[in-house]
Amino acid sequence: MAKNLLVTRNLSKSFGGVKAADNINLEIVSGELHALIGPNGAGKTTLISLITGILRCDSGEIRFDDNRINDVSAPSRSLMGLARSFQVTSILKDFTCQENVALAIQAHDGHSFRFWKRVSSETDIQDKALDVLRSVGLHTHSETIAGNLAYGDQRHLEIAIALATKPKLLVLDEPLAGMGRSDSAKILEFLKSLKCKYTIMLIEHDMDAVFALADRISVMVYGRLIKSDTPQNVRNDEFVQMAYLGHDD
Amino acid sequence: MFDRGVLFTRRGVAGILVIGTCMLVPIIATIIDEPYYMNLFARLMIWAIAAISLNLILGYGGLISFGHALYLGIGAYAVGICSYYDINSIFIQVPIALGVATIISFVFGGISLRTRGVYFIMITMALTQMIYYLSISIEEYGSDDGLIIYVRSEFGTNLINLDNPFHRYYLIFIVMVGCLYLTYRLIHSRFGYVIRGAKSNELRMEVIGHSTFRYRLVCFMIAGLMCTLAGVLSANVEKFVSPDMMHWTRSGELIFMVVLGGMASILGPLTGAMVFWLISEILSRFTEHWHIIFGPFLILVVLLSPRGIDGLLSRRGSGSG
Numbered sequence: 206m207a208k209n210l211l212v213t214r215n216l217s218k219s220f221g222g223v224k225a226a227d228n229i230n231l232e233i234v235s236g237e238l239h240a241l242i243g244p245n246g247a248g249k250t251t252l253i254s255l256i257t258g259i260l261r262c263d264s265g266e267i268r269f270d271d272n273r274i275n276d277v278s279a280p281s282r283s284l285m286g287l288a289r290s291f292q293v294t295s296i297l298k299d300f301t302c303q304e305n306v307a308l309a310i311q312a313h314d315g316h317s318f319r320f321w322k323r324v325s326s327e328t329d330i331q332d333k334a335l336d337v338l339r340s341v342g343l344h345t346h347s348e349t350i351a352g353n354l355a356y357g358d359q360r361h362l363e364i365a366i367a368l369a370t371k372p373k374l375l376v377l378d379e380p381l382a383g384m385g386r387s388d389s390a391k392i393l394e395f396l397k398s399l400k401c402k403y404t405i406m407l408i409e410h411d412m413d414a415v416f417a418l419a420d421r422i423s424v425m426v427y428g429r430l431i432k433s434d435t436p437q438n439v440r441n442d443e444f445v446q447m448a449y450l451g452h453d454d
Numbered sequence: 455m456f457d458r459g460v461l462f463t464r465r466g467v468a469g470i471l472v473i474g475t476c477m478l479v480p481i482i483a484t485i486i487d488e489p490y491y492m493n494l495f496a497r498l499m500i501w502a503i504a505a506i507s508l509n510l511i512l513g514y515g516g517l518i519s520f521g522h523a524l525y526l527g528i529g530a531y532a533v534g535i536c537s538y539y540d541i542n543s544i545f546i547q548v549p550i551a552l553g554v555a556t557i558i559s560f561v562f563g564g565i566s567l568r569t570r571g572v573y574f575i576m577i578t579m580a581l582t583q584m585i586y587y588l589s590i591s592i593e594e595y596g597s598d599d600g601l602i603i604y605v606r607s608e609f610g611t612n613l614i615n616l617d618n619p620f621h622r623y624y625l626i627f628i629v630m631v632g633c634l635y636l637t638y639r640l641i642h643s644r645f646g647y648v649i650r651g652a653k654s655n656e657l658r659m660e661v662i663g664h665s666t667f668r669y670r671l672v673c674f675m676i677a678g679l680m681c682t683l684a685g686v687l688s689a690n691v692e693k694f695v696s697p698d699m700m701h702w703t704r705s706g707e708l709i710f711m712v713v714l715g716g717m718a719s720i721l722g723p724l725t726g727a728m729v730f731w732l733i734s735e736i737l738s739r740f741t742e743h744w745h746i747i748f749g750p751f752l753i754l755v756v757l758l759s760p761r762g763i764d765g766l767l768s769r770r771g772s773g774s775g
Contacts, residue, residue, distance in 0.1 A: 259660075300654060313663055
């Protein structure tokens with residue numbers, strides 16, 4: 206039987222009077238691509254911020270890889286194998302692409318209280334960083350300052366940084382946001398290539414992309430998870446259509 | 455070691471000029487029989503060491519510490535109070551100074567680094583003012599009149615005798631160059647990358663697995679210790695310590711030196727300290743109210759060249775070297 210990599214139980218988070226996450230029970234099966242959809246403001250980003258440790262939940266429980274991680278800090282969750290990309294590109298803009306990736310590898314290679322040796326002369330880290338850049342097709346830009354990259358390439362780089370941490374679960378927050386058609390197609394292709402290698406949790410508004418990629422889809426509306434099922438069943442669910450998919454037509 | 459190519463850039467030439475000047479000042483001062491300049495440059499280099507240390511947290515770490523002069527005070531008072539009790543060996547004074555600075559920077563850093571932005575500025579300033587008022591209130595050590603040091607630190611050998619102005623000068627020079635080299639090594643190490651990365655995008659660093667707090671705390675402590683050495687040297691130049699060294703306006707001057715020279719550049723604090731001193735020296739000869747001219751000048755520099763003198767010297771984007 207397939208194993209649940211991530212489980213949330215009655216997970217709740219409120220901002221003032223707004224329940225951004227309301228008793229969320231989510232299960233992400235190891236090896237699957239699990240899409241999270243829902244209208245704007247449904248609490249999708251809040252949910253993944255709870256999962257990745259950027260926000261702390263008010264109540265409930267998060268289990269990752271059989272460990273309760275409620276009280277685990279974001280950096281420690283990363284070391285456990287949780288990686289995430291952001292809706293608004295979050296990279297180190299004044300570092301080169303290679304440095305961006307190398308820093309992620311460094312984080313997972315013991316502590317960084319090493320004060321003397323140049324990182325640039327640590328061939329182990331640099332070789333690995335180049336490998337990761339190659340895998341996303343950015344190796345020709347290894348010396349480019351990340352902030353100077355084209356927008357689509359910055360999105361690629363952000364995923365590369367996440368991959369460099371060798372995640373068990375890759376959480377991607379709208380990787381196609383703000384992309385032109387050709388860039389979207391490129392990222393989509395790339396996501397397909399990742400699909401079998403990583404367990405992925407994907408937030409995306411592009412329904413074509415979601416239904417093409419996902420093994421399972423969860424639907425969030427007003428902080429609630431109203432459905433979590435196969436793409437086929439989600440598509441045919443009346444309630445989901447009314448709450449969300451219907452607006453597309 | 456250094457990349458050879460670095461030496462031939464405008465930045466490199468400026469660096470060699472500045473360090474070369476510091477190295478030659480005693481010789482020139484002796485030839486033209488103006489020992490005043492030797493003392494001036496000795497002081498200047500002490501300020502530079504303090505600014506170099508502040509640059510670690512301010513320039514590379516992006517944390518505006520408004521209380522850095524505290525460590526000048528700790529270093530200087532360690533010498534002053536030791537000598538008050540007839541303990542003059544530098545091999546006792548320096549460990550005491552560094553020991554106290556370690557504890558204080560650990561506690562103060564641990565408190566202040568939990569805040570960000572304006573709150574960090576305010577809390578570093580408040581904590582330093584706390585020690586400032588403490589030093590004023592202790593009458594045994596001179597309160598706000600300060601403490602005169604009758605005997606300079608002793609190395610216990612004639613090879614280094616701090617009563618000899620040349621020995622004193624070159625000890626300061628060596629410490630300063632050592633601090634510059636240490637900065638250079640630090641910022642290119644794994645540790646330095648974490649510090650600089652956290653300045654660039656803290657959230658990103660946390661999400662890829664770096665617990666930035668502890669690295670920042672250690673960086674804060676290294677900066678504090680480096681600045682404490684400047685305090686020890688200062689006590690030996692002035693033969694006098696007073697709470698004024700720790701006043702928040704001193705911390706502000708240090709920030710100006712770093713900003714003027716160029717944040718996150720290795721030599722920036724040194725050139726910044728030099729230009730800061732030269733301009734204030736020149737202006738104060740014309741008018742007593744030289745701050746009125748100096749203030750707007752500093753604002754102009756920040757507006758016209760946000761990366762300070764270093765920004766004028768180099769056109770490269772990242773400012774890491």
